[in-house]
Amino acid sequence: MSTITIKWNNGDADARKLERIITQKWIAMYPDGEEAWAEYRRTGYPVLFPVVVNLSGGKIPSVPGVRRLPIPQKEYRNNKAAVDRAVSTLNGPDNGGTRLWWDKP
Structure with a gap:
């Protein structure tokens, strides 16, 4: 997936x-898995293997x-x-595929 190496160039x-x-x-x-996941969401790195079997029914890419x-x-x-108010601010459904306000493509 990635050809990145340790050596700086x-x-x-x-x-x-x-x-x-x-x-x-x-x-x-x-x-610290949650922090690593946040970093991945923030930057798109590291390049990870895609999910092979996606059971979300198309809700999560x-x-x-x-x-x-x-x-x-x-x-x-x-x-x-409170949940109804929170969901109304999501700009999408309450599922794992909906980006939050700070998560811009």
Whole structure:
């Protein structure tokens, strides 16, 4: 998927340098999965293998994958008014494929 290496090359294009930096950062954050996932969503790096079997029914694209966590069903039962207000700000359905306001393509 990626041809990025560890060795720094000043002659590389800026995009390749960024991929190298973010890939190393992602590896370093591996024990903190949520932070690594946030970095991937923010930058699109590292280049990951796409999902082979996508069971979302088309709600979540295989690449880049899950963009956000849906609101828990417990909140729908116990806090419906607030959930309805929150969902109205999503600019899309409450599922893992809907981008948040700061997650611009």
